[in-house]
Amino acid sequence: MGFNKPTEEMLEKLKAAVPGRVYLGEDISEDFTHDEYDVHGHFMPDAVVSCKTTEEVSAVCKLCYEYEVPIVPRGAGTGLSGGCVPTSGGVVIDLQKMNQIHEIDLDNLVIRAQAGALIDDVQKACQDKGMLYPPDPGEKFATLGGNVATNAGGMRACKYGCTRDWVLAMTVVMPNGDIMRFGAEVSKNCSGYSLMNLMCGSEGTLGIITELSMRIAPNPTGTISFLAPFTDVETCIACVSKVKLANLNPQALEFMDRENVASVEKFLDKKVYPDKIDGEEVGAYLLVNFEVFSDDEIDDLLEKAAELFVENGALDVMVYDTPAALANAWLVRGSALEAILEQFELTDECDVVVPISHLAELINYCSALQEETGVAIRLTGHAGDGNVHVSLCVNDMSQEEFEAICKECFDKIYAKGKELEGAVSGEHGIGNCRIDRLEEYLGKEQMDLMVAIKKACDPKMLLNPGKVCYSL
Numbered sequence: 001m002g003f004n005k006p007t008e009e010m011l012e013k014l015k016a017a018v019p020g021r022v023y024l025g026e027d028i029s030e031d032f033t034h035d036e037y038d039v040h041g042h043f044m045p046d047a048v049v050s051c052k053t054t055e056e057v058s059a060v061c062k063l064c065y066e067y068e069v070p071i072v073p074r075g076a077g078t079g080l081s082g083g084c085v086p087t088s089g090g091v092v093i094d095l096q097k098m099n100q101i102h103e104i105d106l107d108n109l110v111i112r113a114q115a116g117a118l119i120d121d122v123q124k125a126c127q128d129k130g131m132l133y134p135p136d137p138g139e140k141f142a143t144l145g146g147n148v149a150t151n152a153g154g155m156r157a158c159k160y161g162c163t164r165d166w167v168l169a170m171t172v173v174m175p176n177g178d179i180m181r182f183g184a185e186v187s188k189n190c191s192g193y194s195l196m197n198l199m200c201g202s203e204g205t206l207g208i209i210t211e212l213s214m215r216i217a218p219n220p221t222g223t224i225s226f227l228a229p230f231t232d233v234e235t236c237i238a239c240v241s242k243v244k245l246a247n248l249n250p251q252a253l254e255f256m257d258r259e260n261v262a263s264v265e266k267f268l269d270k271k272v273y274p275d276k277i278d279g280e281e282v283g284a285y286l287l288v289n290f291e292v293f294s295d296d297e298i299d300d301l302l303e304k305a306a307e308l309f310v311e312n313g314a315l316d317v318m319v320y321d322t323p324a325a326l327a328n329a330w331l332v333r334g335s336a337l338e339a340i341l342e343q344f345e346l347t348d349e350c351d352v353v354v355p356i357s358h359l360a361e362l363i364n365y366c367s368a369l370q371e372e373t374g375v376a377i378r379l380t381g382h383a384g385d386g387n388v389h390v391s392l393c394v395n396d397m398s399q400e401e402f403e404a405i406c407k408e409c410f411d412k413i414y415a416k417g418k419e420l421e422g423a424v425s426g427e428h429g430i431g432n433c434r435i436d437r438l439e440e441y442l443g444k445e446q447m448d449l450m451v452a453i454k455k456a457c458d459p460k461m462l463l464n465p466g467k468v469c470y471s472l
């Protein structure tokens with residue numbers, strides 16, 4: 001598919017539409033050529049335009065549409081699937097300066113903000129008002145719009161669901177520049193097709209989200225975490241549904257195996273979790289977080305949860321209930337990706353999601369691949385969601401060799417995930433690196449349906465070409 005490059009005339013019009021914030025040639029930072037996983041390639045855009053308002057985004061889209069130049073929306077570039085990488089060149093619309101938090105409306109439990117607001121800022125603004133913005137993906141310097149566009153999950157998805165579940169309404173600029181308002185700030189809505197939900201998780205291929213109204217919730221008065229070490233993965237994962245069935249309503253239920261914990265501890269240069277309990281080797285851990293809304297709940301929760309873990313095979317239960325202890329316990333889980341990126345020259349990952357009852361089988365299958373292929377495989381999981389992050393990691397290997405070995409491993413992992421009735425990605429999305437996998441799972445008819453939806457929103461196929469539902 002051939003696309004135009006911006007002409008001199010178009011560039012002049014762009015500069016007039018967004019004065020002082022159109023970047024060309026050497027003024028374009030290298031950051032804009034890739035996302036967090038640069039294994040998805042480096043591609044130089046023809047221009048980067050840093051917008052501050054919906055009207056500016058609309059003006060840029062109108063020009064791109066007229067001159068038939070690709071448009072790539074970009075938040076903070078922390079994506080892991082190549083979604084914001086300008087693989088066909090064109091104009092990157094940088095939304096990071098659209099970072100205003102307009103209002104926290106306590107009567108309607110809504111936060112209204114521009115799409116470029118950082119999650120960290122959104123969460124802090126809510127906390128300042130005694131409220132909680134529940135979605136909590138690992139990367140706090142991602143944008144709200146990026147989180148909605150990828151339907152980001154994170155650790156609190158276990159209790160609160162993913163980002164999509166917290167969106168009420170949004171302003172969207174369509175590829176031809178039209179400005180639309182999807183959804184409404186109401187608590188129930190059955191009013192035609194949900195175009196708002198179509199935008200959630202569409203990875204910048206259907207429209208550019210510029211303003212968001214998100215639901216918020218009361219902040220808990222405190223949190224308590226438990227670390228439950230187990231000898232093996234099966235016993236560890238079998239405990240997940242027991243915790244849910246007991247109605248303990250954990251906010252987060254995370255899995256790590258010993259091998260991964262050991263390498264994160266090496267990266268942090270400190271030992272945090274026990275590796276042996278009464279002489280028994282620990283093989284896997286569940287790290288569980290509970291919210292409390294009054295002090296009276298604490299003793300009951302401590303007793304019930306500890307009893308449940310031990311009855312279901314935990315070797316011990318460690319309780320973390322002070323801010324310092326909590327921070328320390330979650331540091332290991334929170335540093336998992338950072339440790340991988342620091343310790344290995346080449347890494348790639350997938351985040352297959354399966355029904356919780358099949359999670360242990362998937363994890364053991366992936367672990368076994370490590371011995372079979374010699375590639376280091378790091379596993380962390382949002383166990384409460386059946387979502388495991390499988391990172392393949394190597395040092396001292398050429399890019400070509402690594403790609404070949406990744407293909408071999410991913411072929412097997414995705415086939416296993418499909419056999420276990422799972423989905424291609426729990427939260428990291430499809431971008432430009434999992435399109436074939438998506439077709440393997442969904443089949444051609446569903447891919448064709450997605451392309452038809454894409455064409456209805458973007459008849460010239462200019463918005464983020466070659467992502468999610470078709471390759472170029």
Ligand SMILES: Cc1cc2nc3c(=O)[nH]c(=O)nc-3n(C[C@H](O)[C@H](O)[C@H](O)COP(=O)(O)OP(=O)(O)OC[C@H]3O[C@@H](n4cnc5c(N)ncnc54)[C@H](O)[C@@H]3O)c2cc1C
Pocket residue numbers: 035036072073074075076077078079080082083084095115116136137138139141142143144145146147148149150151152153154155203204205207208209210337338427428431464
């Ligand atoms: C350390 C680390 C931890 C992470 N942890 C998690 C996690 O726990 N859960 C999780 O789900 N993800 C996680 N991620 C992945 C990443 O942070 C999320 O995908 C995030 O939502 C991307 O937001 P962003 O602003 O960086 O978007 P970008 O990377 O800039 O873009 C991502 C996609 O969204 C599109 N897009 C961005 N903004 C808009 C917009 N306003 N309108 C339309 N399309 C848009 C882009 O075109 C692209 O396709 C993690 C990443 C890192 C580096």
